[in-house]
Each structure stands twice: as C-alpha cells, then as structure tokens.
Amino acid sequence: MATLNITYNGLSSDLPLELDGHVSDVDVRRIAVEVVRSGGAPGLHIANLREDAFSHYVVDRFRGPRGEERIYLRPKVPFGA
Amino acid sequence: MRIVFCGVGAIGSTAAVLCRNLEATLVFIDFDRVESKNLLAQAFVKPSVGKNKAEALKLQLLNLHGVKSEAFGVRVTRDNVAALCGSADLLVDCFDNQASRVLLSEFARAAGRPLVHGALAADGTFGLVRWDERFVPDAEDTEGQATCEGGAHLPLIGQLGATLARVVQDFAKHGTRRDALVSLVAVTPTAS
Numbered sequence: 646m647a648t649l650n651i652t653y654n655g656l657s658s659d660l661p662l663e664l665d666g667h668v669s670d671v672d673v674r675r676i677a678v679e680v681v682r683s684g685g686a687p688g689l690h691i692a693n694l695r696e697d698a699f700s701h702y703v704v705d706r707f708r709g710p711r712g713e714e715r716i717y718l719r720p721k722v723p724f725g726a
Numbered sequence: 727m728r729i730v731f732c733g734v735g736a737i738g739s740t741a742a743v744l745c746r747n748l749e750a751t752l753v754f755i756d757f758d759r760v761e762s763k764n765l766l767a768q769a770f771v772k773p774s775v776g777k778n779k780a781e782a783l784k785l786q787l788l789n790l791h792g793v794k795s796e797a798f799g800v801r802v803t804r805d806n807v808a809a810l811c812g813s814a815d816l817l818v819d820c821f822d823n824q825a826s827r828v829l830l831s832e833f834a835r836a837a838g839r840p841l842v843h844g845a846l847a848a849d850g851t852f853g854l855v856r857w858d859e860r861f862v863p864d865a866e867d868t869e870g871q872a873t874c875e876g877g878a879h880l881p882l883i884g885q886l887g888a889t890l891a892r893v894v895q896d897f898a899k900h901g902t903r904r905d906a907l908v909s910l911v912a913v914t915p916t917a918s
Binding site: 650652654655656662685688701703705706707709715720721722723725 | 733735736737738819820821822823824843844845847848849851852853854860862863864865866867868882885907908910911912914916917
C-alpha cells in the first residue's frame with residue numbers, strides 16, 4: 646500500500662493507493678486528476694478540475710519510516726530569497 | 727554553531743529573524759539590495775531600503791534585538807562557495823533560483839555539510855522545507871517568472887519561514903532533520 650499526497654491550490658490531501666508495480670509520473674498525475682474530480686482525496690474535491698491541472702507538478706517518491714512508499718504530487722518551488 | 731543563511735529575501739530573512747534566540751553565530755549571504763517593494767514580504771524595515779540585504783539584516787538584528795551576526799554582501803559562486811560556506815555547521819538554502827541551489831547542494835555534499843532548503847511556489851500557496859538528501863531543485867516554469875517580492879504571499883511566507891526556523895532550531899538543539907510540506911491550511915511533517 647502506497648500513500649499519495651496531493652497538494653493543490655493551498656490544500657493538501659493524503660490517500661491510500663493500491664499499486665501493481667511502478668507507476669510513472671504521468672500516471673500519478675492522471676490518477677490525481679481522477680481522484681480529485683471524484684472526491685476520493687479527502688478535503689480536496691474539485692469536480693471540474695482541468696485535465697492539465699498537474700501537468701507542471703513535481704512527483705517526489707520516498708520511503709516512509711516503515712518502508713512504505715510515499716508519493717508526493719506538488720507544485721514546483723523555485724523561490725526562496 | 728555557525729548557521730549560514732544563503733539568500734535573505736522573503737524566506738531567508740523571515741527564518742533568520744526567528745532564529746535569533748539560538749546560541750549560534752548567524753551568518754547572512756546575499757548580493758541583492760533592499761527595495762521598497764521588499765518591505766511588504768521580507769523582514770526588512772524602511773531605513774534598510776538601499777542597503778545590501780545581508781548587511782541590512784545584520785544591522786537590524788543588532789539594533790532591534792541586540793543580536794550580533796555576520797554578513798557577506800556577495801553572490802555565491804563556484805569560486806567563493808568554499809570560503810563562504812566551508813566553516814558552516816549548518817547551511818540554510820533560501821536562494822531564488824535553481825542554479826544557486828544546485829551549486830550549494832553540490833558543495834554541501836562534497837564537503838559533508840548539513841544543508842536544509844526552504845522553497846516556495848510561485849503562486850504562494852505552497853512551500854517546502856526539505857533536507858538536501860531528499861531535495862531536488864525545481865526550475866521556474868518560465869525564465870524570469872515573478873517572485874514573491876510583493877506582499878500578496880506574506881502569510882504563507884511567514885508560515886514557511888517559521889517552519890524552516892523550527893527545523894533549524896531542532897537540528898541545532900537535537901540534531902534532528904525533519905522535512906515539512908507547508909500549505910495555507912497545514913504544516914505537514916513528511917520525514918525525519
């Protein structure tokens with residue numbers, strides 16, 4: 646079981662994800678559009694979300710403390726200073 | 727402990743001010759100057775307009791809070807990164823561009839220096855605090871993309887600056903290395 650975290654428009658949502666092997670970044674973005682549209686991401690339901698809403702988003706992949714896969718779909722963060 | 731803030735604009739200046747309680751030497755590096763528009767989103771005050779940002783922050787910490795610090799009003803390059811950052815016990819990346827972040831990251835990895843990054847999305851809805859071992863610098867979507875110079879994103883900048891300061895303080899006191907996602911509604915720890 647993996648966890649997909651989606652951050653969009655200042656909101657962030659975790660949802661469990663059953664994966665059969667590796668999913669590409671393109672697939673992660675496609676899945677995210679579907680779950681956000683359908684209300685499957687808690688607190689992040691946007692029925693009319695654009696198809697390309699996540700096209701410029703970054704997919705980060707980490708292992709959690711117990712070895713579980715965590716996938717983060719997030720906006721780019723180019724700025725600091 | 728010597729903590730070096732690389733870039734003291736919106737995120738760097740906000741986080742640095744919130745680290746003034748640490749028993750550490752705070753060091754600021756920034757080549758840029760304070761402009762009037764910066765006052766809305768950065769920790770600078772009106773008398774600092776026109777001054778170098780690193781020098782201005784050093785003066786403000788001394789005059790307003792009685793805290794001594796060090797300042798280098800230069801751009802970090804391959805030629806000077808070792809001289810500027812080689813004595814750091816902790817590097818804090820608050821740069822506003824991918825090239826500078828990569829330069830600092832490469833130095834930190836080669837020199838074995840701890841490095842934490844603070845980063846902000848262009849639309850001011852999302853920020854990230856992430857240690858270098860898990861950080862990949864993002865490029866702007868378009869070259870010269872507007873940065874967070876105005877005051878529109880100040881609440882998120884404050885939240886991200888405070889989160890970064892907490893991560894710096896936890897590292898200074900306990901050696902922990904926590905990551906966090908920062909949005910308008912929550913600060914979410916993501917790794918430690």
